[in-house]
Amino acid sequence: MNPYLPILFMLVIATAFALAAMALALFVGRPRPGPERKFAPYECGIEPVGSARDRFPVKFYLVAMLFILFDIEVIFLYPWAVVFRQLGVFGLIEMAIFLGILLVGYIYVWRVGALEWQ
Amino acid sequence: MTWLTFLIVSGIAVIFAGGLIFSRNAVHGAMCLVASFCAIATLFLLLSAEFIFVVQIAVYAGAIMVLFLFVMMLLNVQGQEGALAGRAPGQLLVALALGAALLGQAVWLVARGGEIISRPARIPAGFGSPEDIGTALFTRNLLPFEITSLVLLAAMAGAVVLARKAGLSPKPNGAPAGGKPE
Amino acid sequence: MLFDLIASFIKAVLVFAVVMSFVPFLIWLERKLVAWMQQRIGPNRTGPFGLLQPIADAVKLIIKENIFPSGVEKITYFLAPMMSMIPALAAFAVIPFGSPVRIMGRTVNLQVADVNIGILYILALSSLAVYGAVLAGWSSNNKYSLLGGLRTSAQMISYELPIGLSVVSIVLLTGSLSLNEVVRSQASHGIWNIFPQFLGFIILLISYNAELNRAPFDLGEAESEIVAGYHTEYSGFRFAMFYMGEYVNMVTVAALVTVLFLGGWQAPFGPEIPLLWFLIKIFAFILLYMWVRATFPRVRYDQLMALGWKILVPASLANLAMTAVIIVLGGPNAVRILSVGSIVLAVLVGLVLKAAVALRTKSAPGLAPPAGAGS
Missing domain, CATH: 1.20.5 (Single alpha-helices involved in coiled-coils or other helix-helix interfaces)
Structure with a gap:
């Protein structure tokens, strides 16, 4: 039997539960009609001002971008860690070079202030 | 059995890829793409490429698509369909040309390159x-x-x-x- | 074949049932514990010691109106709550919760799916958990929701890095990505990974607290700033889904940390009852998180991001470098040397941090603890 098949079972059970619960809620907790402001987005009791889908700082975009790059680096570490004992000192040196180059990038990103939140 | 799984999973991948193209809402499209990526990851699993399966989910579905979502929200100044639905001049023409090229390539591959597709891989079975x-x-x-x-x-x-x-x-x-x- | 199929299906159902039945108990426990720590009484009206409170809450939430507020993006709004819960449950599938048992003359692993990339699988799924928050925030048509969703997702992706980097060190020690193998290697080393990977454990403790969006890192739902964050506009059972998802995530994380650092199901002393010891360790870990929640005040967002990117990432890289070097040079004694080395390194990192904070406080109020909390 494929060892990944039970993961599918788990996924199906979890999804079925979530869907069933949401369907039940839809059925039992049907919203009752009310004035329009009952359905207005909550802004601490004040009438909503402006659009809710406004622009947001590019900072978040930068973090996501840096995350992808470092995430790829982390992913590379896993196959290396698995065969590390066979590679020995050689493995140590090659990963030191890899991480050394990326460390330069990390320091650059830090120095340039991309990790600051203000 | 494997064939059936392959057909189902690749069917799901294609359906969600279609969803990506045809959905009017950029965020819906992005979610379709995430689902499509997950289906493709499962295809890798069928090829016993376990590592690529994980990378496909973690990097593509988990990291790159988060960036895409952020960018969409960043551009999405007003309304849902505005900012990203602009049309460049000659867009249709370029799209048609590229589509035709892709179609031609696929036809050529199926017609002439049967041996290319069916040539056995140079890696041992179970590699991955x-x-x-x-x-x-x-x-x-x-x-x-x-x-x-x-x-x-x-x-x-x-x-x-x-x-x-x-x-x-x-x-x-x-x-x-x-x-x-x- | 058929036996395996049925057995794994039954295991999946059981794991689902057990994890889900933890949730109401944990909700009660957290409310009660935090109340006691704050010299309150906590829930005490429904049932003995208020034990039935979560049931009452669930019933209340089910019959509440499930409102679609005006302007929400309906499909995304409907799907988002599920997306925070399903990955956590699916991740639990690869966690081994006991040594193999014999049923009807066959050996059955106490693990839903014994895959040999278990560690990476869990990391991959936890990177999918971001979508629940970010989509809920985006679809809600509410400024606070959007802010909360963005904050939560940026925080979660940022803290995935130190998590990934510290788990690599465990893989170095184990030489395998299978969680079963991690438990077995801890048995063969004769020492739990928490000792040779002490710094890694601390980093993971902090990072997972942030990954779970729990206080003091619950910036995405900071009620003093952005109402309830990404689930502001959710009512009734849809809100309950987020709430349950949070606790399911906590159970999964506790189980993962137990396997990675605390020897899994192995007994430290006393009777060899794997399942019992596994549960005890999970609960010890969860209790620690509840204690943390009741103790520390919420950090600011710039402090949170600085902690992740500027402190935990370099610290986990240092931990990784030390682990790799000692494994190569230490030979058979590597684990013993590491047990001393990791504590030394942890103290060293602590001292460097203390010096850095002292320097900061002198020049500008940044990371410094008092730093006018209101500003």
Whole structure:
């Protein structure tokens, strides 16, 4: 039997539960009609001002971008860690070079202030 | 059995890829793409490429699509279909030409390249566990691996420069992009 | 074949049932514990010691109106709550919760799916958990929701890095990505990974607290700033889904940390009852998180991001470097040397941090603890 098949079972059970619960809620907790402001987005009791889908700082975009790059680096570490004992000192040196180059990038990103939140 | 699984999973991948193209809402499209990526990851699993399965989910579905979502929200100034639905002049023509090229390629591959498709892989069956990838990556293909770090380094610098160009990044107390009145 | 199929299906159902039945108990426990720590009484009206409170809450939430507020993006709004719960449950599938048992003359692993990339699988799924928050925030048509969703997602992706980097060190020690193998290697080393990976454990403790969006890192739902964050506009059972998802995530994380650092199902002393010891360890870990929640005040967002990017990432890289070097040079004694080395390194990192904070406080109020909390 494929060892990944039970993961599918788990996924199906979890999804079925979530869907069933949401369907039940839809059925039992049907919203009752009310004035329009009952359905207005909550802004601490004040009438909503402006659009809710406004622009947001590019900072978040930068973090996501840096995350992808470092995430790829982390992913590379896993196959290396698995065969590390066979590679020995050689493995140590090659990963030191890899991480050394990326460390330069990390320091650059830090120095340039991309990790600051203000 | 494997064939049936393959058909179902690739069917799901194609359906969600269609959803990506046809959905009017960019965020819905992105979610379809995530689902499509997950289906493709499952296809890798059917080829016993366990490591690629995980990378496909973690990097593509988990990291890159988060960036896409952020960018969509960043551009999505007003309404759902506005900012991203602009039309460039001659867009239709270019799209048609590229589509025709892709179709021609596919037809050529199926018609002439039967032997290309059915040629057996040069890797042993069952290749694809992290051990296999590690051994291949850190012995025979060491140079490309080390060069990858340079590519990532360049990308880091690029990300910082791009964020700076948008006019609002690393300077402390810099005004946010839209110059939104507070 | 058929036996395996049925057995794994039954295991999946059981794991689902047990994890889901933890949730109401944990909700009660957290409310009660936090109340006691704050010299309150906590729930005490429904049932003995208020034990039935979560049931009452569930019933209340089910019959509440499930409002679609005006302007929400309906499909995304409907799907988002599920997306925070399903990955956590699916991740639990690869966690081994006991040593193999014999049923009807066959050996059955106490693990839903014994895959040999278990560690990476869990990391991959946890990277999918971001979507629940970010989509809920985006679809809600509410400024606070959007802010909360963005904050939560940026925080979650940022803290995935130190998590990934510290788990690599465990893989170095184990030489395998299978969680079963991690438990077995801890048995063969004769020492739990928490000792040779002490710094890694601390980093993971902090990072998972942030990954779970729990206080003091619950910036995405900071009620003093952005109402309830990304689930502001959710009512009734849809809100309950987020709430349950949070606790399911906590159980999964506790189980993962138990396997990675605390020897899994192995007994430290006393009777060899794997399942019992596994549960005890999970609960010890969860109790620690509840204690943390009741103790620390919420951090600011810039402090949170600085902690992740500027402190935890370099610290976990240092931990990784030390682990790799000692494994190569230490030979058979590597684990013993590491047990001393990791504590030394942890103290060293602590001292460096203390010096850095002292320097900061002198020049500008940044990371410094007092730093006018209101500003």
